[in-house]
Amino acid sequence: MVVAVYPGSFDPATYGHLDIIRRASISFDKVVVGVLHNSAKTPLFSVEERVNILEKAVIDIPNVVVKPFEGLSVNFARENHAQVIVRGLRAVTDFEYELQMAQTNRVLAPDVDTVFLTTSLEYAYLSSTIMKEVALFGGDLSRFAPEEITDALKQKIRKR
Ligand code: PNS
Numbered sequence: 001m002v003v004a005v006y007p008g009s010f011d012p013a014t015y016g017h018l019d020i021i022r023r024a025s026i027s028f029d030k031v032v033v034g035v036l037h038n039s040a041k042t043p044l045f046s047v048e049e050r051v052n053i054l055e056k057a058v059i060d061i062p063n064v065v066v067k068p069f070e071g072l073s074v075n076f077a078r079e080n081h082a083q084v085i086v087r088g089l090r091a092v093t094d095f096e097y098e099l100q101m102a103q104t105n106r107v108l109a110p111d112v113d114t115v116f117l118t119t120s121l122e123y124a125y126l127s128s129t130i131m132k133e134v135a136l137f138g139g140d141l142s143r144f145a146p147e148e149i150t151d152a153l154k155q156k157i158r159k160r
Contacts, residue, residue, distance in 0.1 A: 004084040004115070007034035007073040010050050011043040012153060014131055014145045016123035018057055020088040023117055025061045032080045033058070034069040044132060044156055053149055074109035085112055090119040090126075132157075 004024055010017060010033075024031045033054055037047040045053070047068045054066045069076040077085055085105060087098055102114035119126075131144040135157055141150035 001029045002084065003030045003032065003080060003082040004028040004086045005032045005034050005073070005077045005080055005082040006086040007036060007069065007076060008087075009038070009041075009043060009128065010035050010054055011128050012045050012050060012053050012131075012145065012149050013057060014123070014126050014128055014149075015143075016088065016090070016119050016126045017054075017128075018146070019120050019123055020086065020117050021058055021064055022061060024086045025064050028084065028086075029063060031061075031064045031086070032076075032082060033064060033066045034073065034076045034080075035066065036073075037068050037070045039070075045152075049152070053152060056148055057146060072108065074105050074112055077109065077112045083112060085114045087114060087116055088119045089116045090124050 006021060006024060008017065021031060021033060035047055035050045035054065043050070051066050051068050058064045058066065073085060087102070089095065089098060098116065105112060105114060126144060131141060132153065134144070135141055135153045141153065144150065
């Protein structure tokens with residue numbers, strides 16, 4: 001049984017993230033999505049909110065679970081008996097950071113491999129940051145994430 005973890009900030013998840021999760025769920029027996037609780041950063045959504053949002057979005061995929069985590073991704077991988085860390089690659093601009101992260105993780109945990117999935121072309125431009133910026137200025141979010149997520153984002157921005 002090959003278990004993969006997919007760590008990230010997911011603040012909040014976009015169609016790009018959901019595409020990676022769905023495709024990883026086909027290649028691996030189990031996918032554990034890890035939502036990073038980073039006390040050094042102030043995300044828009046709390047870790048509990050980000051986990052809830054993702055849980056609802058992947059409810060129809062039986063071999064995917066969503067969990068919060070703190071600390072190193074490789075430790076999260078080990079705790080979940082995962083052999084693989086999955087990351088999405090959108091463009092060459094992602095590559096340097098992703099390669100550095102993958103190599104660091106390999107030094108820390110040679111038994112855990114990083115597997116990159118190339119983001120589907122229609123989401124190659126998309127990021128949570130871009131989606132939040134469009135939301136802030138009242139733009140149309142329908143191409144960026146499912147309605148439950150964009151509604152939660154609009155509500156969060158209204159409350160601020
Ligand atoms: O969605 P993001 O913000 O691009 O995800 C980045 C993430 C969470 C995968 C990365 O910051 C991470 O792995 N953080 C945990 C700390 C860690 O393991 N650092 C060592 C690798 S550089």
